[in-house]
Amino acid sequence: MDRRKDKIDLSKQQIINVADKKKGLGCDQIIIIDKDKEKKTNAKITFYNSDGGETGACGNGSRCISYFLMNEKNLNRSKINTESGILKAKLTGRTEVSVDMGIPNFDWKKIPVVKEMDNTKVKIKTKNFGILSGYTLSVGNPHIIFFKDITIELLKKIGPQIENHEFFPERCNVTFAKVMNKKNIAVKVWERGAGFTLACGTAACATTVAANKLGLTEKKVTIHFKNGSLHIEWAKNKHIIMTGSVSNIKNISLKI
Structure with missing residues (x-):
């Protein structure tokens, strides 16, 4: 939603209503575009999850907004100001965008x-599913990755337990990952504040870093979701570069 010209103030309940996949528009995140008052970037961006809560980072949302801003001004590079910091993006194909996360x-x-703990072996006790060991880190928001393949049905049962576990004061994004080979990983994600999701850019970034740190993959990996993939590189300067395609932009009007 573009707030650079028109004043848009949404309540938490209005965000929930718009994001509702049955009664509303249906989405994982609502993104608000504001002018950057300091004029250091192309825009100030705020992300809201479908539960109405604000989140510091959204990888795929960052790619989409960057593409929107570049397309608007016929640019091939852009910068957006987010709660997690300034993110730089560039156009790498007609509808392909890379973002430095x-x-x-x-x-x-x-x-x-x-509390202080070994982030490579975080033991999570779950109801009915035993103890799971995961790798936790932040890529602008908290993530835990389990290198274990499970069904979507099981993820929907176990995901909320882990998201809301007492270890995570701000809750947590939950990924179950299957390493296919040194360059490919298949993932299923339970997203904090959104639930089961078909794609999560920051989860792809976090999974790539965790897999490489554990010696499971190289630093350039393709992350496979059910309906698409993202190319992630953990570069020599330690920055995570996320690359993927975006769809055509559709302008719509909502009556709230």
């Missing part, structure tokens, strides 16, 4: 988790 954070206070 910054440097991953492994500090327990920054992820955050409630």
